[in-house]
Amino acid sequence: MREREQADLVLYGASELVTPVGPAPLKGRKLGELKVIRDAAVVIRDSRIVAVGRTRQIRRTFSAEDELDVSGLTIVPGFVDAHTHLVFASEGFRPEELEMKAKGFTYMEILARGGGIMKTVRATRAASERRLAEECLRRLDLMLLHGTTTVEAKSGYGLTPEDELKCLRALKAADKEHPVDLAITFLGAHAVPPEYEGRPGDYVELVVSEMLPRVAEGHLASFCDVFCEKGVFTPEQARRVLEAGLEHGLKPKIHADEFSDTGGARLAAELGAASADHLLFASEEGLKAMAEAGVVGVLLPASPLTTMLGRFADARKMIKLGVPVALATDFNPNCPVESVQAVMALACYCMRMTQAEALAAATLNAAHAIGLSGEVGSIEPGKKADLAILDVPGHEHLGYRLGSNLVRHVVKAGELVVEDGKLVYKRGRRAGHRS
Numbered sequence: 001m002r003e004r005e006q007a008d009l010v011l012y013g014a015s016e017l018v019t020p021v022g023p024a025p026l027k028g029r030k031l032g033e034l035k036v037i038r039d040a041a042v043v044i045r046d047s048r049i050v051a052v053g054r055t056r057q058i059r060r061t062f063s064a065e066d067e068l069d070v071s072g073l074t075i076v077p078g079f080v081d082a083h084t085h086l087v088f089a090s091e092g093f094r095p096e097e098l099e100m101k102a103k104g105f106t107y108m109e110i111l112a113r114g115g116g117i118m119k120t121v122r123a124t125r126a127a128s129e130r131r132l133a134e135e136c137l138r139r140l141d142l143m144l145l146h147g148t149t150t151v152e153a154k155s156g157y158g159l160t161p162e163d164e165l166k167c168l169r170a171l172k173a174a175d176k177e178h179p180v181d182l183a184i185t186f187l188g189a190h191a192v193p194p195e196y197e198g199r200p201g202d203y204v205e206l207v208v209s210e211m212l213p214r215v216a217e218g219h220l221a222s223f224c225d226v227f228c229e230k231g232v233f234t235p236e237q238a239r240r241v242l243e244a245g246l247e248h249g250l251k252p253k254i255h256a257d258e259f260s261d262t263g264g265a266r267l268a269a270e271l272g273a274a275s276a277d278h279l280l281f282a283s284e285e286g287l288k289a290m291a292e293a294g295v296v297g298v299l300l301p302a303s304p305l306t307t308m309l310g311r312f313a314d315a316r317k318m319i320k321l322g323v324p325v326a327l328a329t330d331f332n333p334n335c336p337v338e339s340v341q342a343v344m345a346l347a348c349y350c351m352r353m354t355q356a357e358a359l360a361a362a363t364l365n366a367a368h369a370i371g372l373s374g375e376v377g378s379i380e381p382g383k384k385a386d387l388a389i390l391d392v393p394g395h396e397h398l399g400y401r402l403g404s405n406l407v408r409h410v411v412k413a414g415e416l417v418v419e420d421g422k423l424v425y426k427r428g429r430r431a432g433h434r435s
């Protein structure tokens, strides 16, 4: 008998293994086309996926130091959360605003009354860098328990050069100390701070001339984002920030057409942005331009839900137009949602996406929105071994089950980091670095 090839970890006996096939993002009808293997096994070596197939065939070919029986469970790619505002002081949560929203105050009205984001900014400015990092670590633990293995994380609650840099450094520290990988985005142009009230143009100059060079110099972020909206930053100001970001090597992202059509989708297409996010009011012309340019549309259905907007982005139209659609939580004090699974259910129930579409949007397409679809977002040989193992017999439970955590185990970079619903990684040591 031929000697079996040695591996680090084999998961075997899965009821189903389901994955989109990359690295290109899935669009149109292809968005719902997933690869499904029954009675599946995955082989992992050196934090990477080596082979995927039927259990019998895999066990004939490979043996491993560690083996995990996942009978009756479903393996999917670890979720990629492509849009979060992870870093803020926890005093900046705003549960009191839920009642105001229920009484009919809009997001922009609450903001105009000095509430909303400004409360979070005050709390975040008062917090130390280490405190902020610790809070990020706790939030990442919660996300990991829900199957999320890669997270995009934005600054944007500092709004001074020192405080923005502090937030980015806190994210860097959290990335280093936690098994979840972060893609870090500089969002200095998140809002006009009170010191610059009525002078958004002057604040944009501060972002461009002082913050961006320091962010680039410290290698503190990979992306630059801006909140392009009526009453916040105009499309011209957004362009100024994103073009300056590009000059410093930061890829553009944009909060676009969330409450009105400001031409954000078109701007994203013109600049070749990695993504345009929200898009509730994006024009058909803007969406077509995005499809043409291959800009990912990151949809955040938990955000209009928690803002009580009473409408959602038109996912079906975007899919029809060929926009690569991704899903993300938009985790922030206005949208306190850590679970990508919850967002997948909202995508199905509120935007009429199918469960298969939602899974591709929350994994491979989300990875593409942060430039990592060659690395994570699908279960294919060569990719990082990031897996969520669900306590259900089939993937169609994802999106269908609302509000429950279906995750039993999580593998991050080849290492079991959540076992039977509990965190089992060692703090301060990154997954995949065997010691």
Ligand code: ZN
Pocket: 083, 085, 255, 330
């Ligand atoms: Zn956002």
